[in-house]
Amino acid sequence: MRTLDFAPLLRSSIGFENLNRLVDFATRGEGDAYPPYNIEKLAEDAYRISMAVAGFGRDELELTVQDNVLIVIGKAEPKAEDAERQFLHRGIAKRAFERRFQLADTIKVTGAGYADGLLNIELKREVPEHKKPRRIAIDDVAVEGEAQVLAAA
Helix, strand or coil: CCCCCCCHCCCHHHHEEEEHHHHHHHHHHHHHCCCCCEEEEEECCEEEEECCCCCCHHHHHHEECCCCEEEEEECCCCHHHHHHCCCCCCCCCCCCCCEEEEECCCCEEEEEEECCCCEEEEEEECCCCHHHHCCCCCCCCCCCCHHHHHHCC
């Protein structure tokens, strides 16, 4: 069995485009694919996670952010009306789940909404001012130490 070293690629991962997370997801297999989700880049600093959670009510879903990890939990609570129903085929899965998303330090969850069986989680990249790149002007004046060396020569 071959093993691949992804370490050189991981050095350039920035923010939400975390290659390590994608590699982990790809190597996990089919067992961890529920519920299906999309990750969209809406703008330069805005993202959305859309999860297909058909059959779940708002009260059965829980969102938590802790230590840069977004945790989405779905608790499938049996209803009295389901006990009376007889299914010939049950293709809409409604089982409990826990899905975790690793967030970069600069990614913040700004809100969530639930409509038409989709849970939409809004994310925004908020880079603090002290971490943003600054443009430094280059003057024609030499630094004092350099000016003395140049004058002596």
